[in-house]
Amino acid sequence: MKPKVAFFDFTSCEGCQLTVVDSLQTHLDLLDVVEIVQFREAMSERGEDYAIAFVEGSITREADEARLKQIREQAALVVALGACAHLGGVNAIKNLAPLDDVRQYVYGDKHKWYETYAARPISAVVKVDAFIPGCPIDREEFIRVVKAVLLGKKPPIPDYPVCVECKLKENNCMFHKGGFCLGPVTRAGCGAICPTYSDGCEGCRGAIPNPNQDAMKDVLKEHGLTVDEVMARMTMFNAFDASQLGK
Amino acid sequence: MSLKIINKSDLMPFVANMMGEYEVIGPVANDIGFKFATLTDASQVRLNYNTTVIPPRKTLLPTQETLFSFQKDMLAPTFDMKWRVLLGVHTCDLHAMCMLDEAFARGQPDTHYMKRRATTTIVSMECLDTCDENSFCKSMNTLTATSGFDLHLIQLGDFYAVDVGTTAGEALLANHAKSHEATRAEIALLDKTMSQKWSKFPVRLHLDGKDLPALMGVSYKSPLWEEVGKRCFGCGSCNIVCPTCYCFDVRDEVSMDGKSGERYRIWDSCQLDEFARIGSGENFRKTHAHRLRHRFMRKGKYIAEAFPGHQGCVGCGRCARACLVDITPVGVWNSLRQDHA
Numbered sequence: 144m145k146p147k148v149a150f151f152d153f154t155s156c157e158g159c160q161l162t163v164v165d166s167l168q169t170h171l172d173l174l175d176v177v178e179i180v181q182f183r184e185a186m187s188e189r190g191e192d193y194a195i196a197f198v199e200g201s202i203t204r205e206a207d208e209a210r211l212k213q214i215r216e217q218a219a220l221v222v223a224l225g226a227c228a229h230l231g232g233v234n235a236i237k238n239l240a241p242l243d244d245v246r247q248y249v250y251g252d253k254h255k256w257y258e259t260y261a262a263r264p265i266s267a268v269v270k271v272d273a274f275i276p277g278c279p280i281d282r283e284e285f286i287r288v289v290k291a292v293l294l295g296k297k298p299p300i301p302d303y304p305v306c307v308e309c310k311l312k313e314n315n316c317m318f319h320k321g322g323f324c325l326g327p328v329t330r331a332g333c334g335a336i337c338p339t340y341s342d343g344c345e346g347c348r349g350a351i352p353n354p355n356q357d358a359m360k361d362v363l364k365e366h367g368l369t370v371d372e373v374m375a376r377m378t379m380f381n382a383f384d385a386s387q388l389g390k
Numbered sequence: 391m392s393l394k395i396i397n398k399s400d401l402m403p404f405v406a407n408m409m410g411e412y413e414v415i416g417p418v419a420n421d422i423g424f425k426f427a428t429l430t431d432a433s434q435v436r437l438n439y440n441t442t443v444i445p446p447r448k449t450l451l452p453t454q455e456t457l458f459s460f461q462k463d464m465l466a467p468t469f470d471m472k473w474r475v476l477l478g479v480h481t482c483d484l485h486a487m488c489m490l491d492e493a494f495a496r497g498q499p500d501t502h503y504m505k506r507r508a509t510t511t512i513v514s515m516e517c518l519d520t521c522d523e524n525s526f527c528k529s530m531n532t533l534t535a536t537s538g539f540d541l542h543l544i545q546l547g548d549f550y551a552v553d554v555g556t557t558a559g560e561a562l563l564a565n566h567a568k569s570h571e572a573t574r575a576e577i578a579l580l581d582k583t584m585s586q587k588w589s590k591f592p593v594r595l596h597l598d599g600k601d602l603p604a605l606m607g608v609s610y611k612s613p614l615w616e617e618v619g620k621r622c623f624g625c626g627s628c629n630i631v632c633p634t635c636y637c638f639d640v641r642d643e644v645s646m647d648g649k650s651g652e653r654y655r656i657w658d659s660c661q662l663d664e665f666a667r668i669g670s671g672e673n674f675r676k677t678h679a680h681r682l683r684h685r686f687m688r689k690g691k692y693i694a695e696a697f698p699g700h701q702g703c704v705g706c707g708r709c710a711r712a713c714l715v716d717i718t719p720v721g722v723w724n725s726l727r728q729d730h731a
Contacts, residue, residue, distance in 0.1 A: 172646040286646075294648055299641070303662040306625035310712070311453045311657060313425045313443045316627075318714055320422055327623040327714060341421070352663055355623045355678070362714045 146293065149181035149193035150224075151214055153200030153207050154234050154262065158279040159225030160184045160199055166282035173286065176293060194219045195292065201227040201234045201383075203262045215269040220292060223264065223271050224285075226278035230349045231383030233278070234262035238382050263383055273298045276330055278347035278380060284332050301331040304351050305344050309335035317343045318366055323376065327362070328354035347380045392560075393572040393580070394552040396543075400568045401550060405432040407566035408475050412511070415449055416477035417442060426476075437478050437545070440521035441708065445483050445633035447490060449476050450506050454656045457502060457640070461650040468652075469505050475562070478543075479514040481535040482527045482704040486633035487512070488538040489693065489700035493636055496697075511558055516544040518583065520591050524707030526720055529595035532704045533588070544580060551580045596724045599701060606691035609726045610683070618722065619679025621715040626659030628685065628709035628717075634693065634702050635659075660684055686722055 150160055164185050167173060180190030196218035202211060215221055226232040237245040238261045246254035265271055275288050275298075288298040301307075305326035309316075317324035317338050324343035326335065330351050337344050350356070356377070363373045378385045396404060408414050409429060417439040418427045424439035426446045444453075458467045479487070494503040516534060517527070527533045535542065540559030544551040552569060554560050563569055572580070597605060629635045639658040644651035658665060661681045666674040675681045693702030703719055710718035 170646065176646055287643075290644060290646060290648070294644065302664050303659070304623065304625045306623070306627045307630060307659060307662070310444060310627050310630035313420070315420065315422045315443060316712065316714070319711075327625045353624070355621075358621055358623055358715055 154203040155200030199224040223274040235383035276348035394569040404567040482706040514539040524710040526594040527705040528591040530599040530705030602690035615679040615683040622678040627712040629659035631708040
């Protein structure tokens with residue numbers, strides 16, 4: 144019997160689910176090994192009997208928690224899909240300012256109508272069994288993780304930084320080209336796609352274990368960024384992590 | 391073996407002729423530098439390149455290489471038996487590849503490496519000037535080479551002197567190039583050029599490379615490792631760009647139905663968290679300081695002792711260029727030398 148799989152989303156752009164749909168174009172055989180019972184972005188059926196839940200999006204309202212906990216209760220495995228679910232992502236930038244200011248900025252005089260709280264990764268609310276990093280996720284990595292989960296293996300998410308993949312691609316270093324990059328402290332697995340196209344890494348896949356953040360700040364400053372610019376860059380996707388560190 | 395001459399105008403036809411019969415890999419320009427790549431047109435080759443991000447060892451040990459494919463009860467090795475010419479190798483990288491030849495042939499020979507090596511002809515190139523402020527080939531005695539190549543080119547104004555190192559090189563030259571026996575005047579110019587080049591390469595290391603094993607032997611407990619460890623990202627760039635690193639990781643890629651797959655190897659780095667982590671979760675080298683020390687021990691001592699006549703560092707300077715926090719062999723070794731002055 145094929146394991147039943149469902150996709151869910153919270154606060155996000157749904158780009159990671161779109162990448163899943165996209166990955167089916169080249170890996171249609173995925174449907175031979177799993178049965179998708181719920182996937183709002185791709186189908187109208189809505190089954191509630193699932194074993195593996197892929198969850199996109201960060202949790203930004205108290206009301207979201209009940210739904211996420213219900214998913215957790217049903218699913219044997221919960222997989223965070225993409226930067227918002229994995230890290231809090233760009234939604235967590237709002238955590239850096241007072242919440243009332245943020246609500247007023249976005250909703251003006253109607254701000255009291257909209258419930259919100261500090262954005263957080265789904266792991267801050269429920270236990271998460273695996274994560275697929277990135278903004279958006281890498282479709283090949285999504286397939287690799289699904290295969291590993293089906294084989295009962297640990298998903299092969301790299302613990303090493305983007306620099307490894309960037310050097311293997313023989314890219315010249317962004318810093319040597321006058322740019323800025325978070326590659327030395329950011330988790331690889333993306334194939335260094337941004338530096339390969341001469342755009343510095345923005346850290347969407349989160350930090351590696353034991354990142355040397357102090358050295359990263361020093362290097363960015365040495366190459367001409369101000370302290371504010373350094374912090375803006377380092378909190379683009381990782382503001383939740385940074386606000387936790389600040390506590 | 392012997393010394394031949396190719397006129398400069400005959401070099402491109404030589405490259406083009408080789409391309410008819412071999413995959414020719416040589417230095418080509420990329421956005422701000424150079425890299426070794428398969429030539430699709432002879433005019434792409436840049437023999438005046440200074441250095442590349444990753445060394446030409448990738449021709450013999452590809453960054454990622456399938457070893458075998460498997461199904462239930464079936465295993466089929468994968469070999470790439472293409473005939474290749476590796477063109478424009480600098481002598482630092484040539485010395486490194488001679489070390490790799492020894493490392494992969496020793497004990498149980500590495501079949502994949504050995505087969506690639508056997509189908510690769512190396513045409514190396516004499517450096518007549520220093521590449522930049524990071525190289526220190528002079529101290530590592532890799533500024534020139536007398537063996538290890540099939541052919542070796544030395545540019546002398548309007549012509550190239552060609553040192554023929556092997557019969558394979560001799561055949562390559564005879565079959566694909568227009569060349570002649572060096573005249574007395576050409577040999578004299580070669581001697582003059584070779585003796586004049588030495589002064590163009592500054593001495594950067596405050597000891598001879600041959601003394602590194604002794605220096606590293608007394609430096610295991612140096613406080614320097616903790617000091618540089620604080621700056622280190624553990625990003626592994628130094629390993630990936632190193633011509634003498636040869637560690638690789640082995641991974642499987644399994645088909646969707648789980649019934650077949652491929653085993654491949656991919657370059658690894660001793661600076662990464664997971665390199666010395668074992669199944670139980672223990673890590674033999676927990677900190678950046680421990681990993682850096684290990685790397686410098688490999689480069690300065692362990693390899694030289696394991697493979698007599700070879701060195702773990704050839705002074706190419708790639709790791710110094712790649713390091714964003716200025717951890718360099720010249721800096722580290724000079725500092726250790728200073729401590730034992």
